[in-house]
Amino acid sequence: MMPDLLAGFAALVLLSVAAGLARVLRGPTAADRMMAAQLLGTGGIATVLLLAAALDMPAAVDVALVLALLAAFAAVAFVKGASPEGTGDPEEEA
Amino acid sequence: MTSAATLYGLAGAALVGIGLYGLAVQAHVLRKILAFNLIGSGVFLVFGAVAGRGGGAGGGDPVPQAMVITGIVVALSATALAVALALRLFRETGRVTLPPDPPAGARDG
């Protein structure tokens, strides 16, 4: 009973964040696309945690740990990429 | 587990097809690199299907799993090399697409 329900919630969370793929496609700004990816990242972490509980695979929590550790990486590369040559910091000129 | 593994194996087959299409159709080198990675991960998923059918604890047969892990890391190194080549191409010629014919120098010169 519990594993089934947890797997169901994993599907629900994944479905709701996967809808964010529409924002990746539509934009309009690059920031919008990046935010959608960020939401998918967090939702993915939640999905993995729920799945780890549903399948009774505690080792899978480590996957969520790695995803959470690296959750900011793509966004950091993205904001750097907005500066010429991709080496700056959005705060510099602020 | 068997039928689920087969489902993801079929998804892997579709990914190889999608990647091949992108590799042929997209002109920008970065897009080609993306498409090539799709092909690779599709193959890995097919391997996953083979591993998952094997039963056993934790994802089934450990031998295909180990090969997929080495494959993922090698795919990253190939991607990094391809990106470095693309950047060099861009720096030298200002182009982001491959020349239309292999002996481009003969044509352009």
Add this chain to the structure above:
Amino acid sequence: MTALYLLDLVLVPAILLAACTAVGTRDRFAAVVSFIVYGLLLAIAWVRLGAVDVALAEAAIGAGLTGVLLLGALARMGRRADEAAAAGPPGRTLRLGAAALGAAVAAGIAAAVLALPEPAPQLSGAVAEALPALGLGNPVTGVLLAFRGYDTLLEAVVLLLALLGIWSLAPDPAWGGLPGLRHRARPEGVLAWLGRLLPPVGIVVGLYVFWVGADRPGGAFQAGTILAAVWILAVMSALVEPPAVRSLALRLALVAGPALFLAVGFAGLGLAGAFLGYPAAAGWAKPLILLVEAGLTLSIAATLALLVAGTPERAAG
């Protein structure tokens, strides 16, 4: 468990959709972001299939390194209109032909997947039988470091070859110099703050993943990737500079793992009667494997980090 099929019903279409977007969308940035999302979804798929070792590798590479690599390249090649856009969309014949080719290959592979023999031939039994002799609990680590050790050894060498390829693209003035361009960040800004906070945590997580790898999912590849990723973050936060690629210490770190692996492999000739064999005496295999893994973790971390850092572009100061 039936609810898992509900998850499959969401996950598989999402993976295919993200793949189609990465290939099909006009906007290049959207394509790269879709690809990053695709990597994340694949990591979830590997968890779903129970292959946590693979999921860890995919999570660390897909979420960490690939995104940085591709977004960095995109930034440098520019998002402005270029000849790829000027050439217009590909011709109809090309698109139809490519679609036909892709569909045919996909159908062929699908047929092969469906035609896999029942019951599946497999090696899990053989691995499970031989694993106690190594003193390990994780069969995947056993396969990587012992049963198919030559694969792993050659893979470590392939990584080094790719790195040599990247280094050899350096222009003459920067030969042997510092990879990539110099990053800047406001010293007291958010970016520098993250760069100071996350790497220590990442080192702890990386060492943890390495250490549990003997008995649970984890190991040298996953740990090396995590360590490489947090080092790249420190570089992007302008806290550390990558070393000049001619630096001796760097080169020692790069070859330490493969060299250690080779040394243990040759020792196996004498001790176990086979190249890459481990002595049969109880208690010997595990320490040797951990030693090789420690060396590999260091070398893989250094190699992956420099693969992402790229071609030397500045002369060593």
Add this chain to the structure above:
Amino acid sequence: MSAWDLFTLAAVAAGAFFFLAGTVGLLRFPDVFTRLHALTKADNLGLGLIVLGLLPRAEGVFGALKLVAVWLLALLAAATVAQLVARLARREGDAGA
């Protein structure tokens, strides 16, 4: 079904609701900054509630600590990313206007 199971289900359901709300906000809100607002709510609360709900099922104290660490790391990422993306969007908005 024990009381802990009910607690788990309630917290997980609430967390799933916040993810749903976050996506609706991301898709429906009119501009970058309001979307960013929706996103950070989902990040912090949605994942936090799901972690809270899974705590009783964690394997020992170490497992529970690991779950909390996942949440803290995600919080850190969300906070940083929100800052950086907002600055970037403001600068580009100024330039584009």
